[in-house]
Amino acid sequence: MPARMTEAPLPRLLILDDDADVATAARLLLRRRFSEVMTLQQPGGLLAAIERFKPDLLLLDLNFAPGEADGAHGLTVLRQLAARRDAPAVIAMTAYAEVDLAVQALQLGAVDFVTKPWDNARMVASIAAALARRAPASAAGSPLLGGSPAMQALRAQIASVAPTEANVLILGENGVGKELVAQAVHQASKRTAGPFLAVDMGTLPASTFESELFGHRAGSFTDARQARAGRFQAARGGTLFLDEIGNLPLPQQAKLLTALERRQVTPLGADTPEAVDVRIVSATNLPEAGLFDPQQFRADLLWRLNTIVLRVPPLRDRPDDVLPLAAHYLALYARQHGKPLRGLSEAAAQVLQGHDWPGNVRALRHACERASILATGSVLQPEDFALPLHAVAAVEGKAPLHLARRERDAVAAALAQAQGNISQAAKLLGVSRAALYRRLEKHGL
Numbered sequence: 137m138p139a140r141m142t143e144a145p146l147p148r149l150l151i152l153d154d155d156a157d158v159a160t161a162a163r164l165l166l167r168r169r170f171s172e173v174m175t176l177q178q179p180g181g182l183l184a185a186i187e188r189f190k191p192d193l194l195l196l197d198l199n200f201a202p203g204e205a206d207g208a209h210g211l212t213v214l215r216q217l218a219a220r221r222d223a224p225a226v227i228a229m230t231a232y233a234e235v236d237l238a239v240q241a242l243q244l245g246a247v248d249f250v251t252k253p254w255d256n257a258r259m260v261a262s263i264a265a266a267l268a269r270r271a272p273a274s275a276a277g278s279p280l281l282g283g284s285p286a287m288q289a290l291r292a293q294i295a296s297v298a299p300t301e302a303n304v305l306i307l308g309e310n311g312v313g314k315e316l317v318a319q320a321v322h323q324a325s326k327r328t329a330g331p332f333l334a335v336d337m338g339t340l341p342a343s344t345f346e347s348e349l350f351g352h353r354a355g356s357f358t359d360a361r362q363a364r365a366g367r368f369q370a371a372r373g374g375t376l377f378l379d380e381i382g383n384l385p386l387p388q389q390a391k392l393l394t395a396l397e398r399r400q401v402t403p404l405g406a407d408t409p410e411a412v413d414v415r416i417v418s419a420t421n422l423p424e425a426g427l428f429d430p431q432q433f434r435a436d437l438l439w440r441l442n443t444i445v446l447r448v449p450p451l452r453d454r455p456d457d458v459l460p461l462a463a464h465y466l467a468l469y470a471r472q473h474g475k476p477l478r479g480l481s482e483a484a485a486q487v488l489q490g491h492d493w494p495g496n497v498r499a500l501r502h503a504c505e506r507a508s509i510l511a512t513g514s515v516l517q518p519e520d521f522a523l524p525l526h527a528v529a530a531v532e533g534k535a536p537l538h539l540a541r542r543e544r545d546a547v548a549a550a551l552a553q554a555q556g557n558i559s560q561a562a563k564l565l566g567v568s569r570a571a572l573y574r575r576l577e578k579h580g581l
């Protein structure tokens with residue numbers, strides 16, 4: 137019997153374009169993907185419209201007046217939105233060849249840009265990607281799904297830890313939901329009206345580490361034309377989420393430690409330090425043995441960060457969570473991609489639950505997105521999730537061996553490995569090129 141699924145609400149779209157025809161064309165193209173579409177021709181009412189209408193996405197023409205081309209108005213709007221917590225994701229629209237303008241829009245926080253006149257497929261893809269990226273944040277409030285005993289215990293820990301000011305270290309494999317846990321801590325904390333700012337410590341270049349985190353004054357180094365606040369200042373009154381903390385090289389660990397010990401930071405080029413008012417939540421997928429190895433991680437920094445440790449268990453250790461998560465994401469993607477909502481066959485449910493999910497919830501989410509886009513039947517089958525063959529075989533046990541399907545999988549795998557090179561794929565499979573062509577035809581590959 138197909139599993140029941142919860143309905144995810146359709147997102148809302150706001151279009152700001154001074155050309156009524158363009159706004160109408162966009163509305164007609166996109167209205168099936170949104171519960172409501174609102175159009176504005178003047179920027180004056182934009183902030184009020186955002187408060188009232190609460191759009192998930194804003195399609196923003198950067199040039200408001202006919203003939204205008206410098207995009208100054210649109211960039212001003214983007215700057216205003218950057219300061220707001222309720223700002224929608226923004227896709228900027230520019231005239232053809234305004235590449236510099238598009239780049240500036242992206243730097244100011246737009247998630248993508250499309251050039252006018254747009255290509256419908258490109259516009260739809262851009263919108264789908266923007267909404268997908270926004271999905272975890274917009275689930276804020278009750279985003280941490282899963283009723284397994286492990287998740288219930290984790291939620292209880294979050295509830296008791298969040299209202300304190302204690303620093304929290306979140307441990308768990310890739311994709312288990314550490315960032316969602318960090319957001320949940322912030323949302324249940326006394327700082328919930330302040331910002332939640334995530335910084336990926338693994339990718340901060342060593343050369344700009346201090347400027348990124350602590351800020352800089354104008355002229356403090358060659359490229360520092362304007363003063364800039366660091367993440368510590370930007371997160372003031374809120375929570376600073378230091379992700380991938382285990383990847384921070386030792387020299388940067390020392391700088392971070394100093395800031396945390398003194399609870400103040402000195403922007404590059406400044407004479408006086410500034411007090412820090414942030415709660416630190418950090419996360420790593422490093423195994424605990426690695427964290428406790430002083431060659432990799434300073435014990436004194438660890439001691440500052442891990443006042444409270446929250447462990448998020450891998451998905452394979454909480455199989456009860458798999459089907460509710462799958463149902464949630466299948467419903468979400470069915471909506472987002474305008475596909476019919478499909479249930480899971482018994483076999484698919486078993487395969488999903490029995491899989492060991494090395495990529496955890498992120499991988500399950502991707503598998504659900506793929507299935508909701510590519511599946512053709514009314515009920516989802518194991519193969520729609522494109523899991524490695526052994527996962528399907530392990531659960532099917534004594535079920536028929538599905539020779540045709542395995543042959544198709546083997547051919548597809550060989551083609552992928554050979555990067556589409558037919559001769560090489562044929563060699564990998566131990567068949568002639570002609571035999572491979574026959575199979576490609578047979579399986580519609």
Ligand SMILES: Nc1ncnc2c1ncn2[C@@H]1O[C@H](COP(=O)(O)OP(=O)(O)OP(=O)(O)O)[C@@H](O)[C@H]1O
Nearest residue numbers: 272279280281282310311312313314315316497498
């Ligand atoms: N309990 C959950 N309920 C709903 N969605 C979840 C849950 N856990 C994880 N996800 C989803 O899985 C994806 C990965 O989650 P998240 O980014 O929080 O993991 P992570 O542990 O921080 O990953 P990484 O270590 O790779 O940065 C996100 O899309 C998130 O929305």
